[in-house]
Amino acid sequence: MLVGYVSDENDVAIADVAVELTGPDGVPVSCRSSASGRIDADVAPGRYDVVLARDGYGPKRTTAVAGAGPVRFRLLGERTYGFLWPKEVTSGSTAEIRVSCPRPYRLSLWRYGAGREHVAPLGVGEHEPGATAVPLPDGDVAGSGVDWSPGEFPGQRVVAPERGGLYFVHVDDDRGGFHGLPWIVSPSAPTAPVAVLASDLTWTAYNSFGGRSNYLNPAGLPPAPAVSRRQDLAFYAEPERGEWEDEHYPPLSLRRPDPDQSIPLGEDVDGPTTTRPGAHLAAADWRLLAWLERQGYGYDLYAESRLDRGEVPLDAYRVLVLGCHPEYWTYGMFRQVRDWVHAGGRLLHLGGNGLNCEVELLGDDRLLVHNGDTRKLGPGDGPDWSRFTARREPEAALLGVGYDQRGLLTAAPYEVVSPSHWAFEGTGVAAGSLFGERSLNGRILGGASGHETDKLSPHSPPGTTLLARGVNAGGGGAHLVHVPALGRGEVVSTGSIAYVMSLLADDVVSALTRNVLDRFLAEW
Structure with missing residues (x-):
């Protein structure tokens, strides 16, 4: 049998x-x-x-x-995995450190800001030899999640520091192995005029732990496991099939390890990313936060999921900054930010493929993605290739730009279109000048316009100004735009996932971004 x-x-x-x-x-x-x-x-x-x-x-x-x-x-392979739960908290809250490691290990807390900052040792794994590895549940782990060692020992818990930001718990085993567990710490009350959103919903959509993500087996686990991923995964075995050709997709659990977010110890914030996912996930967000701190901007960091719960006091902030890849948003998040901008908020969107797909956060800590059948969206090189637009309303009406698939996985500099605009003040650029040539992107080389790019849309608000465009081939370059009047608010969007990776490397990218922030903050 x-x-x-x-x-x-x-x-x-x-x-x-x-x-x-x-x-x-x-x-x-x-x-x-x-x-x-x-x-x-x-x-x-x-x-x-x-x-x-x-x-x-x-x-x-x-x-x-x-x-x-x-x-x-x-069965779980003999390597280290883990996560904190909750993955995002406010200062003073406690989280459980849920780790499976085949070797004895020690824990420590680090803050990832201007650099890596050691905060505190957290002791060692409180388990007998051979009991530090935890079995994997059977079935669809990506959907069910895992509840590893939920806080049986005091040493497996950590209290969030008073200072907010992006933290990692380092897990170091006795043979030199390392794994980092991300932790988003928000303030218990606002401390700065700038709020930054960490893209934890996008992180979850890309997390394939368990064999399934919104990109890997998005419609559910196949009847039998893969033998050769290169031969058996659908996008290799059926290249003519699109990523999303179903109407419904099973939820993805937030309660599971997310190994793609671990940043190798040998990777410095001033150097290139060294992993495939790093250029658009947590490692990229680290570059943004490092730039903000080095430039002297105070900020409060929040998870997107906290915004969905209505626990980000937007009215207390002058500027909201979105990172490199805020692709997956709930409709409630969209409405909150849209209304806040119309009431006078300033939105700085430093990413690409932004707000492209609606998701729902279910009550059992799972994410439901509403891809739909994307064949109904038309050709990928058309304007507004957007699951969000098809289901709700155009994100370009808020951001000024919308995604299409031209320029996918390419990178290039930007070309200046409107040199007299205040965003370029003091940069010395002229019409046709190139900038964003230098980047810390270790995956997609070529410049600040790339990876995935957004462009002007028929739904862009009236008065939207094109400041610069990427010179990616085939019209694939990002459109960097300014929306000067959206209600009483204002928006600047860079249109590129790769933009953030040039903040610490390219003088014009840095100066332009500083001009925008200074202008937005001065108007308060």
Whole structure:
């Protein structure tokens, strides 16, 4: 009988797993998984106690019902994973440090601002040898989440510092291994005129821990795990198929590790990003926060999910800054920011592919993504290739720009279009000058206009001014725009994910951004 399949945390099949099934009669039946992770055993239908073990993975005990459909057994590879819960808090709040590590480990708290700043040691893992690794649940881990060691020991908890910002808990094992767990700390009351949103909803949409994200198996886990990802994943096996051609997509849990956010210890904020996801996720946000602190701007950091709950007091701030990739927003967030801008707020959008898709935060800490069938959006090189526009209203009506797929995964400098605009004051540029040539983007080389780019749209507000455009081939360059009057408010959008990666490297990008912030703050 086919009992099920066994796969790892990435839903890749594991061959030659030793499996032992024990039914009500107490007699164990042993078998091994095949090359495809398939588990076949000579057993009758019913409930069994199951033991699974293989070198390189954490062994575990579980229970399963044979004969009711293939069971998706999961084993965790022998590497460090973890997360804090909650992943975002206010100063003075307590979070649990949930870690699975195959080795003894120690913990420490660091703040990622102008540089890496050691805040405090947090002790060692409070578990016996061999008990520091925690089994992975079976089934759709990306949807169910994991509840690892929820705070059994005082040493596995941490109190948020008074000073807000982006923090990481470092997990260092006794053989030199390292893993960083991000933690967003917001103030208990506003402390500065500038609020910055960390894109935790986008982080969740890209998080494929468990074998599924909004990009990897977005419509759900396949019936059997992958053997060769290059051959079995849909966007390799069916290149003619778009990413989102379904109407509904299963939710993604926030309560799980997000290894893409860990920033290698050898990566410095003044150097290039060293991982594939770093150029548009937490490592990029770190560059933005470092620039703000070095330029002397005080700011309060908030998670997008906190804004969705109505817990960001926008009226207390003059400027709201969006980072490099705020792609996934709830409609409630959109309405709050739109109304705040119309009432006089200043919005500085330093990213690209912004507000492109509506999501919902469900009550069980899961994210529901409303991609829809994107074939209905038309060709990707048309204006406003936007899931948000199709479902709600145009984000370009707020940001001044909207996304299309031209320029995808390219990068180039910007070309000045409106040199007399106040944003370029003191930069010395002229019409046609290039800027944004220098960048810390270690993934997509070429300049500040790139990765994914937004352009002027038929829905851009009247009076929207094009300040500069990226010189990416085929019309793929970002449009850097100023919306001078949106109600009583004002907006500047850079139109590019890659822009933030030039803040610490390119003098004109830095000066332009400073001009915008100074102008926005001076008008308060």
